[in-house]
Amino acid sequence: MNNKELISELSKRLRVSQNDISNLLASTVSAFSTAFQQGNDVSLQGFGIFQIRKKNERIIVNPSTNVRQIVPPKLTVIFKMSNTYKEKIKNIIPHGK
Amino acid sequence: MENKKQSIQELVDIIATQTNFTKKNSEEFLKEFVHVLQEYLEKDGFVKVKGLGTFKLVKNEERKSVNVTTGEAIIIPAHNKVSFIPDNAIKEAVNKPYAHLETITVDDDTKNSTIDAQPDNTVREEKSIQDEAKNNSIPNNTVIQQEEPSNNSKKTKKNKKKNPVAIVILLLLFHVAMAVSFYFYKTEIVSFFQRAVTIEENNLPQATIIDNQLSPVSIVADTVVVVETDSMPDTTNIQQPDEIIATYTPELAQNAPIKEYITVNEGSRLTWIAYKAYGHKAFWVYIYDANRNQLKTPNDVKIGMELAIPELDASLVNPNDENCVIKALELAEKYK
Numbered sequence: 001m002n003n004k005e006l007i008s009e010l011s012k013r014l015r016v017s018q019n020d021i022s023n024l025l026a027s028t029v030s031a032f033s034t035a036f037q038q039g040n041d042v043s044l045q046g047f048g049i050f051q052i053r054k055k056n057e058r059i060i061v062n063p064s065t066n067v068r069q070i071v072p073p074k075l076t077v078i079f080k081m082s083n084t085y086k087e088k089i090k091n092i093i094p095h096g097k
Numbered sequence: 098m099e100n101k102k103q104s105i106q107e108l109v110d111i112i113a114t115q116t117n118f119t120k121k122n123s124e125e126f127l128k129e130f131v132h133v134l135q136e137y138l139e140k141d142g143f144v145k146v147k148g149l150g151t152f153k154l155v156k157n158e159e160r161k162s163v164n165v166t167t168g169e170a171i172i173i174p175a176h177n178k179v180s181f182i183p184d185n186a187i188k189e190a191v192n193k194p195y196a197h198l199e200t201i202t203v204d205d206d207t208k209n210s211t212i213d214a215q216p217d218n219t220v221r222e223e224k225s226i227q228d229e230a231k232n233n234s235i236p237n238n239t240v241i242q243q244e245e246p247s248n249n250s251k252k253t254k255k256n257k258k259k260n261p262v263a264i265v266i267l268l269l270l271f272h273v274a275m276a277v278s279f280y281f282y283k284t285e286i287v288s289f290f291q292r293a294v295t296i297e298e299n300n301l302p303q304a305t306i307i308d309n310q311l312s313p314v315s316i317v318a319d320t321v322v323v324v325e326t327d328s329m330p331d332t333t334n335i336q337q338p339d340e341i342i343a344t345y346t347p348e349l350a351q352n353a354p355i356k357e358y359i360t361v362n363e364g365s366r367l368t369w370i371a372y373k374a375y376g377h378k379a380f381w382v383y384i385y386d387a388n389r390n391q392l393k394t395p396n397d398v399k400i401g402m403e404l405a406i407p408e409l410d411a412s413l414v415n416p417n418d419e420n421c422v423i424k425a426l427e428l429a430e431k432y433k
Contacts, residue, residue: 001137001140001143002145003146006145010130021126023116024112024118024126025147028108031108031111031112032149032187035103037190037193040102040103042102044105044131045105047131047135052191067411068203069203070200070203071200072195072199072201073198074192075192076191079181085135089138089154089177089178090176091177
C-alpha cells in the first residue's frame with residue numbers, strides 16, 4: 001500500500017476529505033520528525049515503538065584497493081514491534097499485491 | 098539514553114495544534130492510521146508512508162539455537178516481523194547532529210610517524226565533535242569515548258603489530274616532549290628578545306636554532322614537533338579534496354589509470370555502473386569522461402561495450418561526501 005492508497009483508505013473510513021487527511025498525515029510525520037530530533041522515542045500503542053539509536057563509527061576496507069576509511073558515527077531510527085502485535089502477525093501470510 | 102517517550106496522546110496534542118482539527122478528531126485519525134497500517138501490513142505485506150518511511154512484513158525462516166541457561170538445542174520457529182526503513186528526509190533530520198562528519202581515508206603508504214600521529218588526531222577530532230554534540234543535547238558521550246581508544250589500539254595493532262604498551266609509552270613521551278619543547282621555545286623567545294633587541298621579527302626557524310644549541314632534549318622535541326605538524330589532518334585531508342574537486346577536468350578522468358573494465362549488460366546504464374564502481378550514481382560523469390572515445394553522448398551505452406572505469410582520487414568519488422556528489426551533479430547538468 002502506498003501513500004495515495006493510504007490517504008484514500010483513511011478518508012473513506014473517517015469520512016474526511018482526502019485533502020484534510022493528507023494535511024493530518026503531513027502533520028503527523030512532522031510531529032514524528034520533531035520528536036526524533038529531540039531524541040525522544042515515539043510509541044504507538046498496540047503496534048510498536050520508534051527509537052533513536054547511535055551507530056558507532058567503524059573502519060571499512062575496500063577489498064580491491066585496500067583503502068581504509070573511517071566511517072563516522074550516525075544516528076538512526078529503529079522500529080521495534082510491540083509484543084501483542086508480534087504475536088498477532090507471527091504466522092500470517094501476506095497475499096502481496 | 099532517551100529523554101522521553103512520546104505516546105499517541107502527546108502526538109495528538111501536537112497534531113491538534115498544528116491543524117484545525119479537534120483533539121478528538123485527531124486522536125480518531127491517529128488511531129485509525131495505526132489500524133490501517135496494521136491491517137494493510139497483514140494484507141499487502143508493505144505500507145509506505147510518505148515522509149516517514151516504509152513498513153514491510155519480513156519472514157524469518159526457522160533456525161536452530163541454543164537455550165542459554167540449559168545449553169539445550171532448540172529450534173526457533175519461522176515467524177514474521179516488521180521491518181521499518183526510514184524515509185530519507187527522516188534519516189537526515191535524525192542524523193543532523195552528525196551530518197557534518199565525513200568519511201576519512203586512512204593512508205597506509207605514509208611514513209610510520211604519520212601512522213602514529215593520525216589515529217591520535219582523529220581521536221582528538223572526534224572528541225571535539227563530541228563536545229559540539231553535547232551542546233546540541235545529544236546524549237551518550239561516554240560510550241564513544243570508551244570505544245575510541247579501543248579502535249585506536251586495534252588500528253595500530255593491525256598496522257604494525259607492535260606491543261600496545263610500547264605505543265602508549267611512545268605517545269606519552271611524545272606529549273611530554275612537546276610540552277618541554279614548547280616551554281623552551283617560549284623562554285628562548287623572551288631571552289632572545291632581551292639579548293638582541295634589533296631583530297624584532299623573530300620567526301620559528303631562528304628560535305629552533307637556539308633551541309638546538311641549548312639542550313639535547315629540545316632538539317629531540319623540536320624535530321618531533323615538526324613531524325607532527327606535517328601530519329596534521331587539516332592540511333592533508335581537508336584542503337586538498339576541495340582543490341581536486343575544483344580543478345577537475347575531463348582530461349583527468351581520461352588520463353587516470355584504469356581500475357577495471359566493466360562490460361555493459363542488458364539493462365545496465367552509466368548510473369548503475371557508477372553505483373557499482375564508486376558507490377554512488379552521480380559519479381557516472383567520470384566514467385563518461387573516461388570513455389569519451391566510444392561514447393558520443395551519455396545515452397550511447399550499448400550492450401557488450403567495454404567501459405573503462407578510471408581510478409580516481411578518493412576525495413573526488415567519495416559517495417559520503419556531499420561536495421563530491423554536488424560537483425558530479427553539476428557536471429551531469431552540463432552534459433545533458
